[in-house]
Amino acid sequence: MAFEKDTITACATPPGVSALAMIRISGPQAIPIAAKLAASPPKPRSPVAVKVHHNQAILDEVVMTSWPNPKSYTGEDLVEISCHGNPLIVESILQAVCSLGARPARPGEFTERAFLNGRIDLTRAEAILDVLHARSERALLAGQRALAGKLSARLMADRESILQLLARIEAWIDFPEEDIQPEVGEGFRLEISNLLKSSAALLATAPLGQRLRSGYRLVLSGPPNAGKSTLLNALLGMDRALVSPVPGTTRDTVEESIVLNGFPVRLIDTAGLRSSTDPVEIEGISRTRAALESADLILALIDSTQPDDPCAKEWSRYGTKVIPVLTKGDLPRSNNLPGLTVSAQTGLGLDSLKEKIAQHLKADLHAPGADEIAVNARHEDALRRVTEALACASASLCNRAAPELVASDLRLALQALESILGVGTSEDVLDRLFAQFCIGK
């Protein structure tokens, strides 16, 4: 029997916005995965600038370094990807890595592998563990903790259902001589299919979970000098973006996180939309379009002192996620375009704008079942395994496969659920079995 270890991945730098973030991949698949992402095999031990591709899209320009085993941090094949420190970029690269065969690492797993392969430097390892603990605390915002509480209540209920099903099927398997009739037929199948629905529904909340985790992407867009940066600063309450009366000052996208009426929001300021010949500005505008595409909500800024809206055509492509905002509301108005009038100078309309943004986000959050949300990528991975295992169990039942195979699938689903909850002992099934059935030949 040949034993192969699996490949793990995680972001090695703290979450949040930063200049750079580093993603690590460790295990036998690390180098093949990196080669697929970069469309060429990485050079050992020398950093190379490459574009990361996945599903025909360029995710980011990164610096990639590969460390073949055994001379790596973990002692296994290891790849380090330094990308831009935007949580969305990090997330999308991690997802790409996972879709190519890696799985999200458990907390401390890189350190664990480094130790198991005899690669650890003690002082370094301790420092890493400290960061690890610090990170998990910072990552848990109060609001997310509440959500996590609801999620765990829901998962605990699902876990209980699986345990009860296991108790039934195990009673049927282990006690053939007993005068008991555990129900393992149509009702059993129905309960699995209900569980399947439940976990699939939870899995479907993953994108929403990601928005709550990294913040809703609120993009400020409009023609040059419409006052995007000024509005951004007004919403932030501080001078973050460079403001100048020269049109085209913001050539790159600028991001800031705020909590807006209780919602985590990432405010994204963009370069003004206009035709230009300056290569730097052209690049900025193409980034603006990318930001618009991935936005959850767009503030379409219209200069109320101008006679028309040069970007009207642009907005029409994004439908209901556009909120038209008429800026410079403290100056005389020159058009009749619809929209919410604000003035960053006097504060006019800012509260109504925040309220309007919050309403949009609430509509999203109050979708059915959205109060129980898959909070992070680890949950998402585990829920995917739960769903697959339950689907397998259901199929096995329909095919009249042997009951121990159905039980094996249910166990797998249970383990995946318990990996989220951090609970689980084998006695739990027996406790329920003996409570439910009179065993005693």
Place this chain on the structure above:
Amino acid sequence: MGAETLLLTMNLDTVGQMSCNPAIGGLAKGHIVREVDALGGEMALNTDATAIQMRMLNSSKGPSVRGPRAQCDKKAYQFRMKFALENQPRLDLKQGQIAGLVVEDGEARGVTTNLGVRFNGKRIVVTTGTFLKALMHVGDNSVAGGRMGDGTSTFSDELKALGFQVERLKTGTPPRLNKRSIDFTKLDPQHGDSPPPTFSYLVDTIKKAPEDSFTLNEWKDGLFHVEQMPCWITHTTENTAQIIRKNLSRSPLYCGVIQGVGPRYCPSIEDKIVKFPEKERHQIFLEPEGRHTNEFYVNGCSTSLPFDVQIEMIRSIPGLGAAEFLRPGYAVEYDYCPPTQLWPSLETKLVRGLYFAGQLNGTSGYEEAAGQGILSGINAALESRGAEAWRPQRHESYIGVMVDDLVTKGTREPYRMFTSRAEYRLLLRQDNADLRLTERAGELGLASAERVRRTKEKRGEIDECRAKLGKARRDGKTLEDWLRRPEITWNDLPEEFQRVRGEIAEAVEADVKYSGYIARDLERIATLREMEGKNIPENFNYESVVGLKKEARQKLQEIRPKTFGQAARISGVNPSDISALAVWAMRK
């Protein structure tokens, strides 16, 4: 294995005596018996030779959850086992009750008997059954003794004085009835399987010697011949339940006399009536105890009610209206040592060279005890010559699962094996115990050369047959792919495969049916393997580890796991604790 061994017993006449039901095997327990046999043990041969009924349980379910069960002739089993012990080279069999242990510098050096005899030994294995401070209950009548008619031992006081934690358990046994008083016309028979499913991989070596009256069955003309006797099924009635309810106050279980914890899987009849009041009737099996006895065992009716109530209750059951008691049922309480006090080798943490096995470790008797008995014997022999102990893994055997459960989690009720305890159940089939263990046992010097030869030959045949299945095609698919489908069985394969002998076909079919699931299991074993291989020093100081949670620290200090894998299975120890531990273990 070449070790000079002494077996001391309280009573030579009861060596190998079946205190409870004279039945061996069943689900999971049967797997253990097959494993003991694969290692070179005697239990399976003895069972096959003395069985009076043999059945394969769960034959309609998948191959990993089928288990052989045999009803044995109680006396034939015991006498044949005693004879086997007497004829075992390098084994001395002596009667003597242990009074004390000789311990010097924390190491066991020998034992003393109550007659003042001292026996020296490098390694000592203690197997006390239910005899420590044993108390039997029938109603309000309590008598010292581990089995009706036998005595008790205060050896647990000696263990306590050495510093061992000692706790109390309870088990029970039903009445035995006279066959001549049972009305079989009111009962449903349960017959054995034909051909009889056997336990030993060497069953074809069982032959009756001319003077041998204890070997009841034998291999002849390519078949195993067993003259099978039926068991009989009946049920309790509403009247039975009323009699029990009316007399609960006289049950030592319900009036606080019994302190020990009983097994949930083997409750007394009074427990069943109280805990499952909605169940209208409870199934009762009447099982013969042998070919040359009229004693019938009333399976499912363990009780400690007063004798008069037992009679009234039994006579309320159809077919038993005129039943005559040969012996009453009784509960027995006894001392055990919580098994978290042991290393995975079954050596005690407290005294070097001292091993515990069987009911002393809080398990149920027979099969679980046999599994621990052979393991403790192997390790006592290995460690007596300075070799490293053998620690069977959870994915290799039920013995591995059991011992790991015992030493890592402990037990608060008599521990019985269930297939559901084995997370790698699909790998641990009763038919492949030899493939899993015999070659290892050969290396240990335990399994005979003949056993090892047979196992290698079987492995070769299986590989060859599997390869053929993978090559042959039907409608563009390999036969292996065909066979994987739930509705296809071996009989649907072409003629060539019908000539493959049964044992091989059975193994190949199981391997194929499970293949996807087995691959998944192997993957998981691989990810856990490094954890299992990474040792933690025996005297590791958990106090020094920063970042361990309090509960984890306490548990680790108590269990003192041998490997990171074992540490991770302790309840209350989380992955973050393991990471912290991994880093600090290097500081040594």
